[in-house]
Amino acid sequence: MITAISSPNIALIKYWGNRDNVLRLPAADSLSMVLDTPTVEAIIEASDVFTVQSYDADGAEKPQSEQSVARLAHHFTLSKEYLVSIGRGKNLPKNISLTIRSAIPPAIGIASSAAVFSCLGEAYGALVEGRPLSREEVSILSRLGSGSAGRNSYGGFVTLTNHGDGIASAYGEQIADEHHWPLHDIVIVPSVKEKKVGSTEGHAAAATSPLFAERLRAIPKRMRECISALRTRDFEKLQIVSEEDALEMHRVMESQNPPLQYLSAETHRILREIEGLRASDKLNVLYTMDAGPTVHLLCTEDSLKTVTEFAEAQKNCIVFKTKTGGGSKLL
Numbered sequence: 001m002i003t004a005i006s007s008p009n010i011a012l013i014k015y016w017g018n019r020d021n022v023l024r025l026p027a028a029d030s031l032s033m034v035l036d037t038p039t040v041e042a043i044i045e046a047s048d049v050f051t052v053q054s055y056d057a058d059g060a061e062k063p064q065s066e067q068s069v070a071r072l073a074h075h076f077t078l079s080k081e082y083l084v085s086i087g088r089g090k091n092l093p094k095n096i097s098l099t100i101r102s103a104i105p106p107a108i109g110i111a112s113s114a115a116v117f118s119c120l121g122e123a124y125g126a127l128v129e130g131r132p133l134s135r136e137e138v139s140i141l142s143r144l145g146s147g148s149a150g151r152n153s154y155g156g157f158v159t160l161t162n163h164g165d166g167i168a169s170a171y172g173e174q175i176a177d178e179h180h181w182p183l184h185d186i187v188i189v190p191s192v193k194e195k196k197v198g199s200t201e202g203h204a205a206a207a208t209s210p211l212f213a214e215r216l217r218a219i220p221k222r223m224r225e226c227i228s229a230l231r232t233r234d235f236e237k238l239q240i241v242s243e244e245d246a247l248e249m250h251r252v253m254e255s256q257n258p259p260l261q262y263l264s265a266e267t268h269r270i271l272r273e274i275e276g277l278r279a280s281d282k283l284n285v286l287y288t289m290d291a292g293p294t295v296h297l298l299c300t301e302d303s304l305k306t307v308t309e310f311a312e313a314q315k316n317c318i319v320f321k322t323k324t325g326g327g328s329k330l331l
């Protein structure tokens with residue numbers, strides 16, 4: 001029996017669009033901060049058939065859709081293919097029984113896929129005999145299940161970077177660990193409705209946006225700026241580059257075919273208000289949004305109190321508080 005634990009991450013330079021949808025090879029590099037909560041635990045055991053049991057934050061069993069089981073089974077197959085390709089395929093189990101325990105509250109607008117698949121990358125990596133896999137190899141296993149999961153095999157600030165071609169050609173690299181610059185993430189969820197179109201389908205249509213090519217051209221410079229802002233702990237530089245990138249990703253989403261409108265009127269209202277508060281109170285706070293209306297407010301310790309009060313004053317919103325965390329690991 002192998003148990004692994006992981007958590008979600010929040011991207012500062014967003015991953016949107018693939019150069020290979022099956023292998024989840026991203027069209028461009030991305031960068032995120034790993035969160036320390038909420039956590040997901042995955043337990044695997046060798047088995048004749050592939051089975052999945054999943055439990056939610058209350059411990060209640062969560063029935064898995066056929067599509068979700070198929071995605072998990074496909075990831076296991078791809079993971080074995082990758083391990084065989086690097087000469088680490090000896091005595092891998094034919095199948096596994098998988099138990100997922102998620103402590104991610106259902107209504108906080110944070111997708112569980114990065115946490116789940118990075119647990120699985122970690123756990124499948126532990127199936128090999130002999131020397132343990134490198135963090136890069138674990139990142140590749142995680143990425144094969146969900147692109148953003150490839151950024152969870154280290155703690156702190158982690159890129160998903162492209163290197164050439166083939167199944168192993170994108171993996172995580174650590175920019176700085178979780179102790180370098182602890183940042184808070186105050187999450188405001190204005191809507192608890194399930195998103196209609198998930199990331200996997202969205203990525204596959206990203207290139208239909210007339211803005212996609214320009215986005216790919218802009219990302220290398222943004223990556224350099226973001227890495228430099230993180231290394232030097234320059235919050236203003238981080239804010240400018242990450243907000244520009246998040247808003248651009250949403251313009252791509254909104255102009256692809258079919259268009260994806262993830263941000264709501266409430267999201268935009270929250271952004272305008274936080275911009276006002278940031279200017280008047282000189283706060284170190286930045287906003288970013290993934291594939292949904294949820295707003296992540298990243299801030300430094302000295303701005304935390306005001307940002308939390310702002311979040312908690314929002315009507316009809318759920319607030320979740322988290323911060324920089326460590327990556328996936330075996331228990």
Ligand code: DP6
Pocket residue numbers: 010011013014015016024030111113114145146147148149199200201203290291
């Ligand atoms: C908007 O990693 O969720 O959150 O590989 O289909 O699971 P799949 O995609 P996923 O895509 C993340 C998209 C994003 C931006 C980001 O996290 O970089």
